[in-house]
Structure formats: C-alpha cells, structure tokens
Amino acid sequence: MNAALPAVAPVPTLPRVTDLLPHRYPMLLVDRVEEMVPGERVRAVKAITMNEPWYAGLSADAALDYPPSLLIESWGQCAGLLASATAPAPAGQVMLFGSVADAEFCLPVLPGDVIEHRVRISRALADSVIFEGSSHRGADTVMSVSRMVMAFRPAELLRTDTPVRPHAGRDREATS
Template sequence: MSAAVQAAFDAPPLPRVNDLLPHRYPMLLVDRVEELVRGTSIRAVKAITLNEPWYEGLAADAPLDYPPALLIESWGQSAGLLASATAPAPDGQVMLFGSVADAQFHLPVLPGDVIEHRVRVSRSLGDSVIFEGSSHRGADTVMTVSRMVMAFRPGEVLTTDEPVRPPAGRDREATA
C-alpha cells in the first residue's frame, strides 16, 4: 500500500456538518466538508437548488441569482465548522457572528451551481477568531471575504431578559 493511501486511511474522518453546527433546514447552508486542517483551513461545499425556500413563489421571469446574504451566511457557516472542529466551544458558550468586511461578489450564483467555500484562519484571539477566504464555482471565484469575525460568548449572558448596558464610561451621555 502506498504512503498516500495509508495516510488517507490513518487520517481522522471529516466531521459531519450536523455534528458541529446547530443550524437545520432551511438555514443549514453547508452540505459537506471536503477538507479540514484543524486550526488552519477548511473547504466545504454547498449545492444550490431550486428546491430552497427562497426560490418558492418566484415569478417565471424573476432572476434566479442566489441571495448574496445567504452566500455570506453559507461561507460563515463554513467558518463556524472550522472553529468548532478546531476547538469546540466550552459548555455554555455560544458561537456568534461578529462582522464581515470587504466581501466582494464577483459572479452570480444560480441553481445547479456547486459552491466550494475556502476559509482560512487569519488570526485567533482567544474567544474570537478572524477568518478570510473565498467561494468558487469550479475555477471561477464568485465571492471573496477579506475578514469575518466570530466570537464565543457565555449563553446565559445572551438569554437574559435584562437590557444590555454599555461598559462603564461608555454610556450615551459620555459619547454624545
């Protein structure tokens, strides 16, 4: 058996999307992980189909471009898979999308396209991670993302009924 074949057998199995993300239909927007280098990068795939709810009820002559916000969400879910596969959130921690910067859409994405998201860790800051990367249809780049920030925060802080107060010294009167 060649070394490459043996390495494939010895490699840990790729994670299942459902095991790492809490999302479910219709908002689970990643179909499978193709490649994972824990702590470094991921390649994940999303197949675009006309069966998705956002295409329901469209007029016959309506454009079929996949919504850019959903392309960003799908790419972000791929980043979330990388973060979760690298170091699962400690008990009680919730993964939150923080921001995206310099996302550029180069080509439309249409039903029938299979999109490959390529996500790399740019920087890890303890409870926050910065990602960068792109999305591709075959050899064509359909989107690039310069920076996406995700953070892990305690779930109980996010579910309280009390209003969120700014840190001391940062209230409206101090900044007005």
C-alpha cells in the same frame, strides 16, 4: 508470485456538518466538508437548488441569483465549522457572528451551481476568531471575504427574562 501491496495511509475522517453546527433545514447552508485542517483551513461545498425556500413562489421571469446574504451566511457557516473543529465552544458558550469586511461578489450564483467555500483562520484570539477566504464555482471565484469575525460569548449573558418591547416611537405610530 504474490507481491506485497504498498501500505496505504488511512484516510482521515471528515466531520459531518451537523456534528459541528447547530443549524438545520432550512438554514443549514453547507452540505459537505471536503477538507479540514483544524486550526488552519476548511473546504466545504454547498449545492444551490431550486428546492430552497427562498425560490418558492417566484414568478417565471424572476431573477434566480442566489441571495448574496445567503452566500455570506453559507461561507460563515463554513467558518463556524472550522472554529468548532479547532476548539469547540466551552460549555455554556455560544458562537456569534460578529462582522464581515470587504466581501466582494464577483459572479452571480444560480440554481445548479455547486459552490466550494475556502476558509482560513487569519488570527485566533482568546474568545474570537478572524477568518478570510473565498467561494468558487469550478475555477471561477464568485465571492471573496477579507475578514469575518466570530466571537464566543457566555450564553447566560445573551438570555433575558424580560421580553423585548418595541421602541416607544413605533407604538405611537402604530396606534395613530
């Protein structure tokens, strides 16, 4: 007797990180998307390893805490994944990090930890998106973010034909 197998719903294909972000080694700080609901939320992971360039050359007794600025960057890249999956930047537009508010670092992150970033869209405006969320190591919260703002701006407004010159005061100090 052949019993019919129950129908299985197709598993949605999750985007590859490199399909949505321009970042590459060594500044690509997201390894894999675990869940994504475009326009709403994303869960993605970052494995912390001793092979990362910021650990190179440390003395044997150096603290191995992952730099908080890189934890924010990694979380922000997850927000960028969500923004890109929700509404890819129109041609000629660049996604820019605007600000972060009320980031709280709860526990240190160390090599060997796998960090799960959870990012939600709090509000979407015409040319900006506001995110909130947290980062976790297993059941432990390692960081929370109350607000991160990203904006889309025309690339041509960010380009300049004139090289950026140091402030005049710095030139005088360097030559004195």
